[in-house]
Amino acid sequence: MEPKREFFPKVKKTVMPRPYFATEKDILGQRGSAAAVDAAIYGSNWYLDKEQGLIEIYDAGAAISFFNLLPRKDKYEKEGLYLRLKIAYRTTENANVNLRNFSGNHVTLPNSVTGAMYDDPQTYWWVTDDLTLNINSIFSGEKLWIQRVDWEWMSKEIIYEDEIFGKNTILYRSLEEIQKLYSDKELTEDDVKEFLRDKIKNDDWFAKKCLVMIREEQLMEEKLVKLFEDSGLEL
Template sequence: MERQREFFPSVQKTVMPRPYFGDETDILGQSGTAWAVDAAIYGSNFFVDRGQGLVEIYDAGPAISFHHLLPHKDKYKKEGLYLRLKLAYRTTANANVNIRNFSGNHVTLPNSFYGDIYDDLDTYWWVSDDLTLNINSIFSGEKLWLQRVDWEWMSKEVVYEDELQNKDLVLHRSFDDIEKLYSPQNITDSSVKDFLMEKIKNDDQFAKCCLLILRQDQLMNEDLTKLFEGIAS
């Protein structure tokens, strides 16, 4: 179907704040704590109580960014480590707080009058790029208090619950083995093949190009106009 194009003599320009690019921090350590009172908070309906070390949220809307307080999520990806994140919080008795968590899922926190830890298990699979909590909803008249986010680098090697009696829960690593992961690799026939196989697995466009190369003898026999029509359409 051919679209009908119109002409607009004047078009509104988009107005937005000028982007600010702050210095990216390099958070060191195997584990640590990021305090909610130090987070960047956007929106309304919140109060920062530095005396008690808490961020009080009394309605939906705020976004709490820990981007500058937590390590970069892919920093140790090559070593098979992931960033495990746990949220320390407290609520009024019937808050039923729904959040978008660090793994990008929308979950309802269990009500906890005396405080609790929410362990975001799905950070094993993925951590959001913005490292931000979004408060989706809180029951009317109820409140949520955020204290901190505890973080730890953990191995993606899995021990199942029924194996706890027989397997070591700690992965012991060699410094030399880890150093080899970051050292420049010599280019060999085998390493080139491994690179191409990995590229084909992860890049659909590259895989298509490889397939076209394999079929080039067949394509050379095709009419040039016919080939162009297939590409243009």
């Protein structure tokens, strides 16, 4: 059906805030804390209590971004380190707060009137790009207070819980060992050969082209008509 068009002599313009592009900060240190009152807060149903250093949240909808307060998640990826994140919070008695945490999972925080730390072990596998907490739901009349986020760089080398008493839980590293990871390496013939091996393993089209090159002399011995017929081309 052909749509029936109408003419609107006056149309409202869309009003929105001017975009603000924050510069990403380089957060230094092996561990540290990011205060919730310094985070960027979006949405509704929240109150900033600067005197106590808390964000008070009720109902749902608030998004709390720690993007410029926490280190870049992939900063030490080459060294096998990941960003372990913990949230210091407090709730009313029956808040049953459900949120999307820094690992992108939706979890319900244990209620804690006196305060607690939520340790997110799933950041071992993934940390969200936006470094934002999204409050999905809070029971009616209940509240959540967030004080800070503690962060620490930890090794991806694993020790299982039943091995704690038999193995060292600390990984000792040397400066020379780490510097080698970032130093420019001289390209060798072996490096090039290894690159080509990996390319053949992972790229079927490239592997076929290599095979054609290997068979080039054999194919040149074939008659022109046979080569044409095998190619599938038509006159």
